[in-house]
Amino acid sequence: MGFDEFLKEAALLLGLQRRPFQRRGVKRKVERRLVEIGCPGFDEYLLKIQIDPKEKDHISTILTVTISRFFRDREVFDALEKSVLPAILKDREKKDLNVWSIGCASGEEPYSLSLLWKEKFEKDFPKLHHSILATDIDEKMIERGKEGRYKKSSLREVPDNILKRYFRIKNEFYVLEQVIRESVDFRKQNILEDEPFSGMDVVFCRNLAFTYFSKESQTKVLKKLAEGLNEKGFLVIGKDEILPLMYPTLFVPFSKAQGIYQKFSLNVTNRLNLCSETED
Ligand SMILES: C[S@@+](CC[C@H](N)C(=O)[O-])C[C@H]1O[C@@H](n2cnc3c(N)ncnc32)[C@H](O)[C@@H]1O
Known part of the structure; x- marks a missing residue:
């Protein structure tokens, strides 16, 4: 499975929109995560996030932006x-x-x-x-x-x-x-x-x-x-x-x-x- 297909499936699983935000940055972060946890590829990682709630939360943090500021708007x-x-x-x-x-x-x-x-x-x-x-x-x-x-x-x-x-x-x-x-x-x-x-x-x-x-x-x-x-x-x-x-x-x-x-x-x-x- 390629990255785009992974992203589509993961978004569906996580309840997120299909449209990827900052696709390139996200791809790099997901690839880094695979190395970190010793996961061989996107297929295996998709399986992991299906059965491991902690990893599911982790990938959610990668797929959403965390920028904020005081008194925003x-x-x-x-x-x-x-x-x-x-x-x-x-x-x-x-x-x-x-x-x-x-x-x-x-x-x-x-x-x-x-x-x-x-x-x-x-x-x-x-x-x-x-x-x-x-x-x-x-x-x-x-x-x-x-x-x-x-x-x-x-x-x-x-x-x-x-x-x-x-x-x-x-x-x-x-x-x-x-x-x-x-x-x-x-x-x-x-x-x-x-x-x-x-x-x-x-x-x-x-x-x-x-x-x-x-x-x-x-x-x-x-x-x-x-x-x-x-x-x-x-x-x-x-x-x-x-x-x-x-x-x-x-x-x-x-x-x-x-x-x-x-x-x-x-x-x-x-x-x-x-x-x-x-x-x-
Ligand atoms: C763009 S920031 C928004 C921060 C702040 N509310 C603002 O408007 O400035 C989005 C935050 O939502 C968090 N987040 C993403 N998915 C979440 C979820 N399913 N439940 C709770 N928080 C989540 C992210 O970790 C991130 O810190």
Whole structure:
């Protein structure tokens, strides 16, 4: 079997899109992996990923991109600050806030949320317990996230005051303050295979499922995301991503331009029914 056929079969098995991303780079990485584990060829490797879940996760990490940056698409974080979090926090009874970043890479996204909370909300909500869960399929990424050491290039959207206050420069790297590092709970999870976490107020799933996954996998993941969210919870996807066609059965757009959706609730359904009744 040649590389292209392997890629097609592997994509099908993993629930990814057939279109290879950065084909040449990926080919080199897969070939290197075959040497590393002493696998004679693509046929044998395909068999291995069918029976070995660890290797299946490993090849997924090779076939998807892991690039991220702090405050990626700043307007999305502005929308969180100005409308999403205030909408959640206006519930005066609320005692906690649970946020989940799926495909968190090396922590840039969940740490940005933690920095936003610290800078803009903590003072006004000192008693509210907030938790930020960050999951990724790639253990190496998670370890890097826990380390909290970044190159300047991943910090270009960070506001100056935050950069000065929460990062120290050490050997050309920017090291994140411990208090922020400790605020994020990193765990390994494959969103396609594993059960979703639940009780979330906001779920981030940006630049992963709705870019790399096949249509069937996207629908499967979208249902998991709805399961993970509280009623009226918010889903944030990448700015250039679109949800599967069936999404209106689970979510309503909140700010489509920023990729923000709200979980469908009974109240919303009733409202829509009422609207169509009055229109008749
Ligand atoms: C392009 S990065 C996106 C990072 C961040 N969400 C952002 O938008 O900047 C995609 C991340 O998804 C992770 N990933 C790939 N497949 C996954 C899966 N099945 N479950 C969980 N994470 C996955 C990759 O390891 C990578 O870190």
